Amino acid sequence: MNSKIKLFLCVSLFFMCISCSSEKQELKVLQFNIWQEGTMIPKGFDLLIDELISLDAEIVTFSEIRNYNDRRFIPYLLDELAKKGITYYGQDSDTDVGVISKYPIVRQATIYPLRNDRGSVLKTVVKLKDREIAVYSAHLDWLNCSLYLPRGYDGSTWKKLEQAVVDIDLILADNRSSFRDDAVEAILEDAKKEQLLGSLILIGGDFNEPSHLDWQADTKDIRDHQGLIINWDCSIILYENGFEDAFRVQYPDAVDYPGFTFPANNTEADIKKLAWSPEADDRERIDFIYYYPQKEIQLKDMKVVGPEGSILYGKRTIKDADSKDEFILPLSIWPTDHKAVMATFELSF
Numbered sequence: 001m002n003s004k005i006k007l008f009l010c011v012s013l014f015f016m017c018i019s020c021s022s023e024k025q026e027l028k029v030l031q032f033n034i035w036q037e038g039t040m041i042p043k044g045f046d047l048l049i050d051e052l053i054s055l056d057a058e059i060v061t062f063s064e065i066r067n068y069n070d071r072r073f074i075p076y077l078l079d080e081l082a083k084k085g086i087t088y089y090g091q092d093s094d095t096d097v098g099v100i101s102k103y104p105i106v107r108q109a110t111i112y113p114l115r116n117d118r119g120s121v122l123k124t125v126v127k128l129k130d131r132e133i134a135v136y137s138a139h140l141d142w143l144n145c146s147l148y149l150p151r152g153y154d155g156s157t158w159k160k161l162e163q164a165v166v167d168i169d170l171i172l173a174d175n176r177s178s179f180r181d182d183a184v185e186a187i188l189e190d191a192k193k194e195q196l197l198g199s200l201i202l203i204g205g206d207f208n209e210p211s212h213l214d215w216q217a218d219t220k221d222i223r224d225h226q227g228l229i230i231n232w233d234c235s236i237i238l239y240e241n242g243f244e245d246a247f248r249v250q251y252p253d254a255v256d257y258p259g260f261t262f263p264a265n266n267t268e269a270d271i272k273k274l275a276w277s278p279e280a281d282d283r284e285r286i287d288f289i290y291y292y293p294q295k296e297i298q299l300k301d302m303k304v305v306g307p308e309g310s311i312l313y314g315k316r317t318i319k320d321a322d323s324k325d326e327f328i329l330p331l332s333i334w335p336t337d338h339k340a341v342m343a344t345f346e347l348s349f
Contacts, residue, residue: 025128026300027345030057031204031289033139033261034064035336037073041268047335049077053086054331055305057342059126060088061137061204062098063287074098091124097137097205099124106132112186118143119183123190125199129349131296134194136187138205140234144178146171147210150226151280158276166226172233180209181233188241191292200347201292203243206338210284211235213248218255222322224281238290246289246343250302256324261287261339265309265316268333278314289343298346303328306339 030052038044052060065073074090078100081088090100091108096117099108103126112121119141125134145155149165155174165171191201215230235245251257260283263274276282291297305328309317328342 023349025347025349027059027128027347028055028057028342029135029202029204029289029345030055030060030305030340030342031206031287032060032062032340033206033287033336033338034062035338036064037066037068038335039068040273040337041266041333041335043333044335045080047331047333049080049084050331051305051335052081053084055328055342058102059133059135059202059204060100061135062100063096063137063139063206063338065096065098074100089126093122095120095122095139097122097139099135099137101126101135103128103133111136111190112138112183115179118179121183121187121205123194125194128347131347131349132194132197132199134191134199134201136191136201136203136205138183138187138203138207140180140183140205140207140209141178142208144174145208146175146178147284147286148277148280148282149174150228151224151277151282153277153280153282160277160279164224164226166228168228168230171228171230175209175233178209180207181237184234184237188237195292200294200297201243203238203290204288206287207234208286209234210286211245211248211288212239213245214254214258214285216254218253222255223258223283242292243290244293246291246299246302247285247341249299251325255322258283258320258323259285259304259325259341260310260320260323261285261304261306261341262337263311264334264337264339265307265311265318266334266337267307267316269337271311271314271316274311274337275314281312283310283312283320287338287341289341291343291345296348298348299343300346301344303342304339305342306330306336307334
């Protein structure tokens with residue numbers, strides 16, 4: 001074999017190795033608070049099924065699973081999807097969260113247990129090719145929901161206060177009376193173990209708490225923020241530990257791209273069930289997808305899923321005038337009071 005042929009074969013082999021080592025695959029991840037399993041809207045479960053099929057996410061994290069009437073929600077959901085020719089994997093749990101995946105599940109564990117209905121976290125590890133992905137589905141404590149205090153409402157009873165709370169120390173003290181930060185710390189403790197195993201890390205959840213990225217100087221004088229800059233605990237903890245908020249990576253401008261996920265304008269729901277502080281602007285982004293940045297995972301896209309409108313001062317908006325957010329709109333009737341969020345990642349193998 002002459003030297004030119006040897007050189008040609010070596011170069012060809014080199015580029016073949018590069019091609020093999022840089023194989024890429026898209027991964028869509030959906031966070032979906034399903035409002036009591038879709039039971040709050042007529043035919044809500046069927047509407048949920050339709051949305052899942054249309055959105056076609058590879059991984060879905062759910063909040064507000066109740067296993068009503070001894071019907072285990074995840075197994076039932078998988079069976080109903082299978083009847084329509086759609087295959088997902090999933091495992092039952094006793095938490096109020098869940099995960100389904102188009103990829104096999106290798107293990108699952110409760111990371112933070114329900115505590116008097118005050119938050120839960122479930123870890124589901126899926127395997128994509130030869131890489132494991134640890135997915136944490138979180139529904140955090142709904143009490144001491146301190147985002148309501150600057151709006152003039154109690155964050156546990158939702159009764160109107162004599163005046164809005166504008167003392168940041170008082171707001172954060174109330175916030176820390178919840179178990180939300182405890183749940184996030186539990187995620188981090190477990191995620192460190194998964195990282196040592198080489199897993200990619202994703203978190204999807206309804207946090208019932210805003211992000212500090214949405215309460216800085218650029219938003220302090222709008223949306224009833226009362227001139228406050230608040231470094232909300234859960235997002236600060238995650239950022240200090242290297243995690244990134246997929247929505248704010250895609251849309252760093254919190255003024256033009258607020259990403260509100262609650263309360264969603266569901267035209268089929270009684271507005272009294274949607275307006276928790278009817279004399280305030282309590283629109284917030286409380287549904288998140290976080291990821292731990294590594295060279296093998298890159299964010300490609302992020303969208304809010306659901307109706308464009310919200311509930312503002314106790315009234316419905318068809319589309320929020322102060323938002324440039326891009327939506328994946330519902331197929332028909334939306335089954336929940338939250339908007340969902342979907343991140344598209346590119347994975348390298």
